Amino acid sequence: MKVMYFKRVSHGMHIHSSNYMTGVYVPKENVVLTTEQHGTFGGHTYSIVDNKLFLSEMQKLLEGKDPAIPGVTYSKMKEFEYDGQKLKDLIVNLKSEKELKKTNKSGIEELLEAAK
Numbered sequence: 395m396k397v398m399y400f401k402r403v404s405h406g407m408h409i410h411s412s413n414y415m416t417g418v419y420v421p422k423e424n425v426v427l428t429t430e431q432h433g434t435f436g437g438h439t440y441s442i443v444d445n446k447l448f449l450s451e452m453q454k455l456l457e458g459k460d461p462a463i464p465g466v467t468y469s470k471m472k473e474f475e476y477d478g479q480k481l482k483d484l485i486v487n488l489k490s491e492k493e494l495k496k497t498n499k500s501g502i503e504e505l506l507e508a509a510k
Contacts, residue, residue, distance in 0.1 A: 395422055395478035398456055399509030401470045417443075418476075418505055419452040423485055426452055427502050440499045442488040474509055481505070 397418045404413040417428035426443040443449075451461040455471055484501040491498065 395420065395476055395481050396473060397421075397476050397481070397505075397509075398452070399470065399472045399474065399506070400452075400455060400468055403467050403469075405465045405467070416506055418502075418509065419449075419456065420481060420485070421453070421456060423481070424449060425485060427484070427488070427505065429502060429506065440502050442485065472509055476505060476508060 397420050399418050400416075402415040402417070404415075414431040415428050416430075417426050419426045424444060426448060428441055428443060430439050430441065432439075451463065454461045455468060456473075461468075480501070484498065484505070487498055487501075
């Protein structure tokens, strides 16, 4: 299944308050799988995003357009193929669980590693 890897930085007022996101947009499933760090000292959170506004940003990036969001930069964008069944299983698990378990975290990490 075709997916798009990206890095996103939302710059805060202070150097330690920026938000760092690494993710994979899955257009066929209309979701984004992410790992996010809040600020320099924040921990990582893993999530699935299906917010329409954010998906609109992703679609623009996929089309090679700049979403033009003040204070937000994208880098390392790369399209690649990934095992469709693994993705579908991961998405089903993420949608059905309120708390992300270790298996989902490792699944997202494996997907992000495949993109590098």
